[in-house]
Amino acid sequence: xxxxxxxxxxxxxxxxxxxxxxxxxxxxxxxxxxxxxxxxxxxxxxxxxxxxxxxxxxxxxxxxxxxxxxxxxxxxxxxxxxxxxxxxxxxxxxxxxxxxxxxxxxxxxxxxxxxxxxxxxxxxxxxxxxxxxxxxxxxxxxxxxxxxxxxxxxxxxxxxxxxxxxxxxxxxxxxxxxxxxxxxxxxxxxxxxxxxxxxxxxxxxxxxxxxxxxxxxxxxxxxxxxxxxxxxxxxxxxxxxxxx
Amino acid sequence: xxxxxxxxxxxxxxxxxxxxxxxxxxxxxxxxxxxxxxxxxxxxxxxxxxxxxxxxxxxxxxxxxxxxxxxxxxxxxxxxxxxxxxxxxxxxxxxxxxxxxxxxxxxxxxxxxxxxxxxxxxxxxxxxxxxxxxxxxxxxxxxxxxxxxxxxxxxxxxxxxxxxxxxxxxxxxxxxxxxxxxxxxxxxxxxxxxxxxxxxxxxxxxxxxxxxxxxxxxxxxxxxxxxxxxxxxxxxxxxxxxxxxxxxxxxxxxxxxxxxxxxxxxxxxxxxxxxxxxxxxxxxxxxxxxxxxxxxxxxxxxxxxxxxxxxxxxxxxxxxxxxxxxxxxxxxxxxxxxxxxxxxxxxxxxxxxxxxxxxxxxxxxxxxxxxxxxxxxxxxxxxxxxxxxxxxxxxxxxxxxxxxxxxxxxxx
Numbered sequence: 297x298x299x300x301x302x303x304x305x306x307x308x309x310x311x312x313x314x315x316x317x318x319x320x321x322x323x324x325x326x327x328x329x330x331x332x333x334x335x336x337x338x339x340x341x342x343x344x345x346x347x348x349x350x351x352x353x354x355x356x357x358x359x360x361x362x363x364x365x366x367x368x369x370x371x372x373x374x375x376x377x378x379x380x381x382x383x384x385x386x387x388x389x390x391x392x393x394x395x396x397x398x399x400x401x402x403x404x405x406x407x408x409x410x411x412x413x414x415x416x417x418x419x420x421x422x423x424x425x426x427x428x429x430x431x432x433x434x435x436x437x438x439x440x441x442x443x444x445x446x447x448x449x450x451x452x453x454x455x456x457x458x459x460x461x462x463x464x465x466x467x468x469x470x471x472x473x474x475x476x477x478x479x480x481x482x483x484x485x486x487x488x489x490x491x492x493x494x495x496x497x498x499x500x501x502x503x504x505x506x507x508x509x510x511x512x513x514x515x516x517x518x519x520x521x522x523x524x525x526x527x528x529x530x531x532x533x534x535x536x537x538x539x540x
Numbered sequence: 541x542x543x544x545x546x547x548x549x550x551x552x553x554x555x556x557x558x559x560x561x562x563x564x565x566x567x568x569x570x571x572x573x574x575x576x577x578x579x580x581x582x583x584x585x586x587x588x589x590x591x592x593x594x595x596x597x598x599x600x601x602x603x604x605x606x607x608x609x610x611x612x613x614x615x616x617x618x619x620x621x622x623x624x625x626x627x628x629x630x631x632x633x634x635x636x637x638x639x640x641x642x643x644x645x646x647x648x649x650x651x652x653x654x655x656x657x658x659x660x661x662x663x664x665x666x667x668x669x670x671x672x673x674x675x676x677x678x679x680x681x682x683x684x685x686x687x688x689x690x691x692x693x694x695x696x697x698x699x700x701x702x703x704x705x706x707x708x709x710x711x712x713x714x715x716x717x718x719x720x721x722x723x724x725x726x727x728x729x730x731x732x733x734x735x736x737x738x739x740x741x742x743x744x745x746x747x748x749x750x751x752x753x754x755x756x757x758x759x760x761x762x763x764x765x766x767x768x769x770x771x772x773x774x775x776x777x778x779x780x781x782x783x784x785x786x787x788x789x790x791x792x793x794x795x796x797x798x799x800x801x802x803x804x805x806x807x808x809x810x811x812x813x814x815x816x817x818x819x820x821x822x823x824x825x826x827x828x829x830x831x832x833x834x835x836x837x838x839x840x841x842x843x844x845x846x847x848x849x850x851x852x853x854x855x856x857x858x859x860x861x862x863x864x865x866x867x868x869x870x871x872x873x874x875x876x877x878x879x880x881x882x883x884x885x886x887x888x889x890x891x892x893x894x895x896x897x898x899x900x901x902x903x904x905x906x907x908x909x910x911x912x913x914x915x916x917x918x919x920x921x922x923x924x925x926x927x928x929x930x931x932x933x934x935x936x937x938x939x940x941x942x943x944x945x946x947x948x949x950x951x952x
Contacts, residue, residue, distance in 0.1 A: 402847020417554035429543035
């Protein structure tokens with residue numbers, strides 16, 4: 297499966313894709329300067345696989361992740377997601393230069409940031425439940441899932457601690473639980489170990505990969521760490537706005 | 541509880557912090573505005589209510605005045621008392637006389653009252669401070685406290701009363717003899733203008749002083765509780781017109797229309813002007829929430845990235861304005877009503893400190909600060925404060941809703 301030539305929808309024989317990105321272009325303008333960050337990047341992510349994306353700073357990794365997460369629109373090209381209920385072979389949702397309704401988007405993919413971005417005024421459990429509520433989960437279901445996920449990430453004893461009372465590694469565990477609460481078919485992680493020490497980072501990556509594998513959730517991991525990238529089933533490198 | 545509602549509450553009252561600074565300051569602004577509005581409208585309402593009550597207490601709710609003299613008051617009284625809504629009626633005669641004590645003359649207003657009927661209409665006994673209403677007879681007089689004080693009169697003092705009728709007799713070269721009366725009581729209504737110079741005598745004495753015979757000047761009427769004074773006055777007029785009696789009934793609302801209009805206008809102006817205090821505090825709520833939007837830009841971006849719709853993010857900030865309004869109004873209500881409860885103690889301390897007790901009584905007519913909190917005023921204040929505070933959250937909410945998640949997450 298070559299990333300740059302992946303433009304066709306997969307057939308029944310292939311593994312069902314959860315995300316297809318075709319010929320993505322993105323240019324940023326600053327005054328008279330135009331900077332082409334993505335120049336036709338294409339990618340297909342199959343259910344349950346883990347993909348690492350590496351690249352130099354400014355290679356367009358975060359821009360690509362924002363487009364794949366539906367947080368930004370490409371200048372040209374399209375991003376298609378498989379809806380949560382969509383079974384194999386059903387048309388993907390999305391399209392050229394179109395942002396999905398945000399609540400729908402929350403169910404299509406989970407997202408993990410380098411800086412955790414937890415809401416500081418509410419405890420770990422509420423942070424995870426909040427994501428569930430935003431995605432439209434029923435109150436009881438969101439609570440049960442949040443407890444289960446926090447237990448799975450090893451924080452069952454710290455559910456009522458505020459983010460400020462947690463270590464960096466613990467905060468990122470909460471963020472992982474948050475990304476998985478709506479049981480999305482895909483998790484996008486943007487340098488999730490960037491703010492952690494090496495040992496904690498390794499633990500977090502192992503935890504993330506393990507949980508995704510267990511839940512048959514696809515993972516797209518942007519990382520600078522070759523060891524972390526090596527743990528993924530597919531490794532990609534972004535160079536000058538294209539997959540090398 | 542929907543998540544914007546929950547998050548708004550948590551952002552205002554974060555876990556582990558009893559008094560979050562931003563929330564306390566915003567709530568305090570609204571609370572002070574509401575408290576001030578309640579206190580000022582209640583005190584204004586109190587003045588108005590007291591003045592209205594005083595008018596009713598001294599004139600009755602409906603007053604009949606004759607075109608000239610009412611020659612046969614008993615016939616009119618019988619007609620009036622038969623009108624539905626009328627509880628009691630009492631005739632009166634009024635005028636001005638010269639009162640002399642220790643060669644010191646004054647010219648008070650003088651009113652003749654029917655002792656058998658007056659109490660059913662006017663609560664005179666309530667105003668008597670010394671002596672007794674029961675002691676009033678045709679040779680007695682009850683004086684207002686300031687009048688008695690200005691002449692150095694005590695209970696039992698004897699005063700001379702010269703009526704205009706004596707002056708008429710003087711023209712006829714008769715020797716006018718004043719009517720000597722004993723002071724049997726001193727009253728105080730509590731209103732400077734009414735108390736200033738007023739003397740009460742029996743109706744018979746007044747009729748003799750003015751040579752009225754059996755005639756009177758008018759009739760004061762008391763109505764059943766809940767009766768509409770204007771409607772009863774109309775019914776009385778209709779009945780008296782049928783009998784072709786030269787009398788016109790006016791409700792106290794009608795007779796004092798201009799005065800009551802000014803009172804209401806003053807109250808409305810005070811309300812209007814003081815509402816700006818809440819508007820100003822709403823601006824402080826808006827600016828605090830705007831700062832929160834800037835401070836929480838990444839969190840707002842996160843909510844968008846998690847799938848929150850822009851309107852839900854906006855609702856979160858609108859709810860914050862609503863909660864600030866709600867809590868601020870509650871605190872303001874408590875603060876305002878507590879102040880009103882202890883208002884006279886506060887005023888006493890203030891006047892003692894500034895030495896202005898007499899000034900208050902002289903210029904504001906009342907020795908105690910009155911207060912009357914109308915339910916409609918209270919509801920209007922509560923609704924205005926909550927609505928204005930919620931509206932204050934709209935601008936920050938709109939700004940938050942417009943933030944694109946990808947840009948918000950990149951914010952420094």
